Amino acid sequence: MSDEPYAPAVGDWVRLLRDLPDQLPVDTVFRVAVLNDDEDHPGKLVGLECSERWPMLHSCDEAVGEMRGWWSRPEHLEQVQL
Amino acid sequence: MAATVTVRRWTGASGSITKTDVTSATSRASTSDAPSPGTSDPIPIPTSGTKYSYWLSARLSADTTPSGTINNLKWFSDGSNNYGTGVTCKGADASTGADGGYRQATGTQGDTGTQLTTGNHSGLDGAPADVFSFTSGSPKSLGGSISNPSTGDFGDHFVLQIEVGTTAGPGTLTGETYTFRYDET
Numbered sequence: 173m174s175d176e177p178y179a180p181a182v183g184d185w186v187r188l189l190r191d192l193p194d195q196l197p198v199d200t201v202f203r204v205a206v207l208n209d210d211e212d213h214p215g216k217l218v219g220l221e222c223s224e225r226w227p228m229l230h231s232c233d234e235a236v237g238e239m240r241g242w243w244s245r246p247e248h249l250e251q252v253q254l
Numbered sequence: 255m256a257a258t259v260t261v262r263r264w265t266g267a268s269g270s271i272t273k274t275d276v277t278s279a280t281s282r283a284s285t286s287d288a289p290s291p292g293t294s295d296p297i298p299i300p301t302s303g304t305k306y307s308y309w310l311s312a313r314l315s316a317d318t319t320p321s322g323t324i325n326n327l328k329w330f331s332d333g334s335n336n337y338g339t340g341v342t343c344k345g346a347d348a349s350t351g352a353d354g355g356y357r358q359a360t361g362t363q364g365d366t367g368t369q370l371t372t373g374n375h376s377g378l379d380g381a382p383a384d385v386f387s388f389t390s391g392s393p394k395s396l397g398g399s400i401s402n403p404s405t406g407d408f409g410d411h412f413v414l415q416i417e418v419g420t421t422a423g424p425g426t427l428t429g430e431t432y433t434f435r436y437d438e439t
Contacts, residue, residue, distance in 0.1 A: 191332045193428065215335030215386025228428050230338035243334040245389075 178246050180204045180218050188220075190248040193228035200224075201252055202242065206235045218244045257320035261434055264311045264356050264411070265289040271356065273407070276312065280429055283307035283416045285367055287359045293426070295364050297418045299340075307416040308359035308367035309375065311348070314409045314434055316400050322439030325399035329412045332431050333389035340422030343430070344370060345385045345414030347396050348377040355379070355411050370415040378413065385414055385432070393435065409436075 180186065184204040192198060206219030219232035225239040232241030262273040265287050274281075274289040284291035285298075287308055297307050316324060335342065348355030355377035361367035372378045379397075388394040398409030414432075 191334055191336075191431070193336070210387070214384035215331070215333060217334070228336075230336065230423075230428075233339050243336050245333050247391075248332075248334070 178249055178251055180207065180246055180249060180251075182207060185252050185254050186220065186249040187252050188242075188244060188248060189250050191244065193226060193242055196222075196226055196228065201254070205241070206232055216243045218246060218249065220244055255321065256438060257324060258317040259324065259436070260315050260317055261312050262315045262407070263289060264313060264353075265359070267358050268353050268356070271353065273313075273315070281310070281312075283310050283414075285361060285365055286363045297416060298365060299418055299422050299424065300420055302420060304369075305365070305418045306361065306367040306369050307418075308361055309357070309370055309413050309415055311356055311359070311411045311413045312432075312434075313354065313356070313407055313411045314436070315407050316405050319403050319405050320400065320438050321402060323399055323401040324408070324436050324438045326437040327396035327398060327409045328393035328435040329396055330388045330390050330393035330433055330435070331385045333386055335384075335386045335430075337416070337427045337430065338423060340419040341427060342417045342419075343385045343414055344382040344417060345388075345394075345412055346370070346372075346382040347379045347394060347410040348375065348413050349379055349397055349410040350377045353377070354407060367415060370413060375413065377411070379410065382413075382415070390433070390435075396434075 202220035396410040400408035
């Protein structure tokens, strides 16, 4: 197993290890939809898209559908193979 | 034995400050200086420009004394802004002048708070920054410490403010987690 930190790429499938939306099942899988520079977009580093709509989700500044988006960080993500 | 340390939200005027324990609690920002506003006085979505919450000031309190010293104070967010489109949060440490840098929040109740700037808040130690730039790996350092046998308020305040722009959507925002961290001997 690699010790290298995960570097997300658009299109990757991931699971959230930390900072999950309230009441969302922990095994929910997201697709990486947006990658930003943290300096220009503080707190909006990795935009994730959920396959389902969920009340606490948003649109990642309209990059994904309404109630499907969530911002995260690489260190809070685990890549999964589907 | 470790000290009992709580996070206190400060509201009210100098001389009659209310210090509410918000440790591990949900504490809402609003357009009032109420310590626990609930869903009253929400921040409106502006038709142009920006609406601001009232300033939210928080400071640590040692309710029991440490065996040695508490120092090396840090403050950080989870690093991800999930308030949604058009909503940001800015903050800074405050320790300048009276009341350990605390200043009562001002504005027009039910409409907007006064923008958090060093010009408007004379207790701030520096210009406010986007709070999501402060993470566990890159936290905001706060001054101050407390040593045995003292108890009570210690360290810098962290003051934050929610900013709502025209592109924000209606409704209650997702809660965000903000953390104080320190060393204790």
